[in-house]
Amino acid sequence: PTTALDVTVEAAVLELIEDLKKDFNTGIIFITHNLGVVAKVSDRLCVMYAGEMVEEGPIEEMFESPAHPYTRGLLCCVPRIGDDLTNNRLWSIEGRVPHPAEREKDACIFAPRCDWRKKGLNLSDKSLVKDCLVKHPQLVSISDDHRSRCFLGRETLKVPWNDYFRGQRRTLEHTEIDDDLDTTDRLMTVDNLKVWYNERNPSLRAMLGLAKKRHVKAVEDVSLRVIKGTTLGVVGESGCGKSSLVKGLIGLEKPTGGKAELMGLDLTIPVKNRDLSLIRELQMVFQNPDSVLNPSYCIGQQIARPIRKFGTVPKREVRQEVERLLRRVKLAKYYYNRYPRQLSGGEKQRVGIARALASRPSMVICDEPVSALDVSVQAAVLNLLNEIKEETASTMVFIAHDLSVVRFISDYIAVMYLGEIVEFGPVERIYPPPYHPYTEALLSSIPIPDPKARKRSIVLGGDVPSPMNRPSGCCFHTRCPRRSVLPDGGAICEKEAPAYQRLGDGHRIACHIPGEQLTQLAEERAKAV
Known part of the structure; x- marks a missing residue:
């Protein structure tokens, strides 16, 4: 029941199930591939295979x-x-x-x-x-x-069950302020990007043009810098604007305002009007590979199509290039003649990655590519993405709602809420305090795959506000569990949008509460659990 839900909703559902079990003395059979959820809700565990x-x-x-x-x-x-x-x-x-x-x-x-x-x-x-x-x-x-x-x-x-080998990741040197980056290091620059959708109003007044036009402000004033050879993770609840941001960058939605550039090329142009050179440099791995694979064509033909379209290699070498890409994503060359229906979910996602790499892009955007996969397939796909990044020095934007996955694969992380970036920084600065109160709630809700772990989730009150009726001041103030520590019960949060606090190493938080106080609050909460 919690598959593909974001962590805050998942935490609320799990608490509800636990309450129902106690109130009605009910036995529950809980089926899932999430081991963190299993550890949190189960008394006994049955592992099934084939x-x-x-x-x-x-x-x-x-x-x-x-x-x-x-x-x-x-x-x-x-x-x-x-x-x-x-x-x-x-x-x-x-x-x-x-x-x-x-x-x-x-x-x-x-x-x-x-x-x-x-x-x-x-x-x-x-x-x-x-x-x-x-x-x-x-x-x-x-x-x-x-x-x-x-x-x-x-x-x-x-033999200890966790006695296994993991590789080593190179260490990045982080700059104090994004704008201090040399322009040669910036692959993508986004400034004050907005993506708004027109409200669908079926009323007679709207059809006559008499009703006031309203907009769904899915992305509001987002600014980012993505450095060559790094992975930027973007996290947040469902409806926070992650996918709309991606659609604006990839050209599936026309941005309402702001600027976005990739290697100096304008990304605000809709994809149908983009030059082939720009499309070639920016490719995407989608969440559901079934939605992008044509069941009527074999895998080899579908990977070969972008190779021919962009002229990646001479025509006589297309077959060899397809087989090279299949080897790159750990699939044998006989997969060339297989059809999507003959592949598992993980194999389909590998084909999706191979297609994205077919044009040899400078940047790949991955929109929740592992959210619906079981843990063993997820691990294989994450390892594959890391190998590709290391071997080709690729740059990635990785969209997800699982902060454990984002921590593993990312170099930098942007936390989004209601279309805005409320926290940004290198991965090693995001996970220890100080946190933005929203980031703290997300981290507290991650299910830990250890039944002995004692952790209290911060359950955010209410729903995410409508992007059509954005709150005044801080976009998070209607659900913030920390605003009461400010004078007058956090009245400033309702009146003024917070400026970014720059906390060193490129880490910044949009919050009125000082960073030192946020650290103290997080440490006090950790001791109380």
Whole structure:
């Protein structure tokens, strides 16, 4: 029930479910691929793979001592807020879930993807895996109330489940103020960008032109600088303006005001009027690959089309270029002749990434590319994006509502609320305090994949105001849990829009509460939990 919801709505839904369970003494079966949600709401956990249960037991024991290789792999795939920022690789499970018609009845169904069988890892007795391809394992007891469907039994517990390798990320040098950046370092510049939509008014007065025109102000005075070779993460609740900002930059919506440039080329021109050279330099990976893949054409033809359109390579080399792109996104060349219906969700998203790279763009915009994927596929796609960025020095704008994912992949982060950027800075400055009160609420709502973790979410009151009737003063004052610390109950918040507080290293917060006081409030709250 919480898949693809932003973290604040998800937190409210989970609290509601917990209250209903207590009030009505109700048993709940909760189906999800979000391990943080599982840890927060469950008492017992059942892990399923390819149609059968592979492990089950009490929630705390399952997270602390997972026994089945698949369960251990899932836990390793999840990006965590506490991870070292130098990590740029997540553990990912190789291969894909087998089709129902391809599932072996006389073998372990997970054996083709199991690292313990293929690599041995730290097994002292290699004979333990000799039956994986010839016998179907039964559930064995790990403890009194914990069972696993694996021939290894308790043998896996000798190795910590999180004993896996992650890569290293290069360290960026951050500037104090964005405007101090040398122009050669700026790939994209956005100044006071606005994206407004006309209100649809079916009334007779409107049809006669007598009604006052109203606008949905989806993006309001957004200014950004994106540096070459970096990834900018944009986060916020649903309706905060993330997608409208992207549509304005990509040319699907004409900006109402402001300026936006990519390498000196004007981005405020609608895509249908843009020169091919500009379209070539700015490409996009969409949230739902099914909406952009034509079911009537094979994968190779769909990747080849932009290559021919932009003249990336000579015509005689198009097939070779398509196969190179398939290898780049970790797909074999035989995928050239496959159709979208023959691909899994993760493979379709890889094809979407290959298509975006076909023109060799300077910048790629990723609009929530992993929000609907399960954790193992998500890890593989995130690793792929990081590899591409490192190998090609690509620049990315990554849109998401999952702050754990954004923290893992981004160099800089912009937090949006009601069409405005309320906080901006390098990733290592966004996650420790001081926070903008909205950022603090988002971070408090992230489900932690640890049932022992005790964390109290900040549930924001009310709904996001309508972009047609924007609040006066600070756009967040109607829901802000911190405004009461200011004199007169935060009266200034209703009257004046806050200026950015510049807190060093390019970190800025739009809030009337001083940065030192925001830090103190966050630390007091952390001690109280």
